[in-house]
Amino acid sequence: MDFMEIVKSRYATKKFNGKIVPESKMQELYEMIRLSASSYGIQPWKIKVVTDAATKKALTPASYNQAQIESCSHLLVFCTDTNLKGLLVEFREMLVKGNVPSEVIETMIKMIEGGSNSMTEEQQNAWLSKQVYLAAANAINGAKALGLDSCPMEGFNASEYSKILKLPKHLQPTLVIPVGYAADTARPKLRYAKDKIFI
Amino acid sequence: MDFMEIVKSRYATKKFNGKIVPESKMQELYEMIRLSASSYGIQPWKIKVVTDAATKKALTPASYNQAQIESCSHLLVFCTDTNLKGLLVEFREMLVKGNVPSEVIETMIKMIEGGSNSMTEEQQNAWLSKQVYLAAANAINGAKALGLDSCPMEGFNASEYSKILKLPKHLQPTLVIPVGYAADTARPKLRYAKDKIFI
Numbered sequence: 048m049d050f051m052e053i054v055k056s057r058y059a060t061k062k063f064n065g066k067i068v069p070e071s072k073m074q075e076l077y078e079m080i081r082l083s084a085s086s087y088g089i090q091p092w093k094i095k096v097v098t099d100a101a102t103k104k105a106l107t108p109a110s111y112n113q114a115q116i117e118s119c120s121h122l123l124v125f126c127t128d129t130n131l132k133g134l135l136v137e138f139r140e141m142l143v144k145g146n147v148p149s150e151v152i153e154t155m156i157k158m159i160e161g162g163s164n165s166m167t168e169e170q171q172n173a174w175l176s177k178q179v180y181l182a183a184a185n186a187i188n189g190a191k192a193l194g195l196d197s198c199p200m201e202g203f204n205a206s207e208y209s210k211i212l213k214l215p216k217h218l219q220p221t222l223v224i225p226v227g228y229a230a231d232t233a234r235p236k237l238r239y240a241k242d243k244i245f246i
Numbered sequence: 247m248d249f250m251e252i253v254k255s256r257y258a259t260k261k262f263n264g265k266i267v268p269e270s271k272m273q274e275l276y277e278m279i280r281l282s283a284s285s286y287g288i289q290p291w292k293i294k295v296v297t298d299a300a301t302k303k304a305l306t307p308a309s310y311n312q313a314q315i316e317s318c319s320h321l322l323v324f325c326t327d328t329n330l331k332g333l334l335v336e337f338r339e340m341l342v343k344g345n346v347p348s349e350v351i352e353t354m355i356k357m358i359e360g361g362s363n364s365m366t367e368e369q370q371n372a373w374l375s376k377q378v379y380l381a382a383a384n385a386i387n388g389a390k391a392l393g394l395d396s397c398p399m400e401g402f403n404a405s406e407y408s409k410i411l412k413l414p415k416h417l418q419p420t421l422v423i424p425v426g427y428a429a430d431t432a433r434p435k436l437r438y439a440k441d442k443i444f445i
Contacts, residue, residue, distance in 0.1 A: 050252060050391035051274065054281040054384060075250065077444055081437050082253040084386060086400050088436060094444050137438065145436040173372035180376045181398075184383030185253060187283060192249035199380075201285055237287060237344040238280050239336065245276055245293050 053191045060196040063118040063227035072193050079189035083182040087159055089138050091175040092182050093218050097122040109207035115198050119225030127176040130217035179221045186224050196229035247391055256390040258397045262317040262426035271392055278388035282381040286358055288337050290374040291381050292417050296321040308406035314397050318424030324382055326375040329416035378420045385423050395428035
């Protein structure tokens with residue numbers, strides 16, 4: 048499926064049919080998400096994958112009882128990793144393993160630290176969580192490319208999610224993306240005309 | 247090109263060869279961006295397209311003199327539209343034109359207003375600007391799908407951009423994406439292993 052067809056046919060699925068997506072297909076989707084762009088390549092995300100019915104049921108009231116949570120196959124909880132210090136430790140290790148010259152590594156880390164030092168904690172977390180939306184876009188487009196449906200959702204109670212999923216404090220649930228096979232049909236896409244948004 | 251190939255081959259291009267992308271191809275890219283997902287479908291973005299050499303030159307010092315700005319074909323300045331009241335007026339018009347039942351429209355707008363009323367101005371702007379990253383992901387993946395290269399950039403001076411481009415105050419430059427044909431080659435992609443990010 049070419050990319051134009053993907054973006055035309057992808058839609059926010061309101062209900063799934065409960066069918067389970069084969070693991071091999073999910074692995075392809077995870078790879079598409081994994082390869083996502085991010086600022087400096089720091090990948091400030093962790094994705095909690097929920098497949099068991101009991102946990103989905105427990106998360107439903109924390110999701111305004113939306114039908115996607117229990118009816119999907121895999122529920123992907125995109126969390127922002129807000130522990131920048133920890134991220135930079137992993138980041139440095141990754142660059143070293145990738146044979147990036149050490150002076151390049153130090154320059155990049157200094158730039159990231161310099162940028163983040165000029166931010167409040169709220170600004171820093173906002174900056175990190177924006178990156179998660181790049182990965183989320185790969186998830187929803189990637190799902191469609193693989194013949195799957197999905198729904199990016201901000202409407203959920205993040206602190207309830209943290210409790211139910213026993214997430215460490217530095218992982219902030221940012222977007223929930225149920226994946227599976229749709230039990231509904233797409234409504235016509237409503238978008239502004241090009242000349243309204245390209246100025 | 248299938249989506250896996252797109253995400254594998256896309257990379258942050260550091261220098262373009264100056265060749266101009268045909269307008270018909272850019273129109274396809276704009277359509278891919280236009281169809282992007284966003285919270286409630288409110289599309290809180292405006293994209294300033296810069297093609298003239300003088301403006302690119304003026305923007306270069308405001309972009310830490312990075313070579314992408316002057317060497318690209320089309321420079322897309324993704325702005326967050328932070329005027330939520332204005333956005334909701336346009337949004338309502340779009341939904342009415344799209345024959346969405348009026349009770350559905352009113353419910354959606356009440357939900358958006360309710361959600362935004364519980365946010366500080368900073369939180370609201372952060373929420374709106376996150377949506378822009380969904381559109382940006384369509385831009386960088388869409389460019390690759392069309393045989394083009396791109397580079398998502400946060401490293402620029404937003405207030406200088408606003409001045410040079412004479413942007414109204416409610417449009418906040420959020421991401422700059424030069425598009426064109428690469429004059430460099432991709433370095434190996436460095437990413438965390440799947441089991442580090444899928445938990």
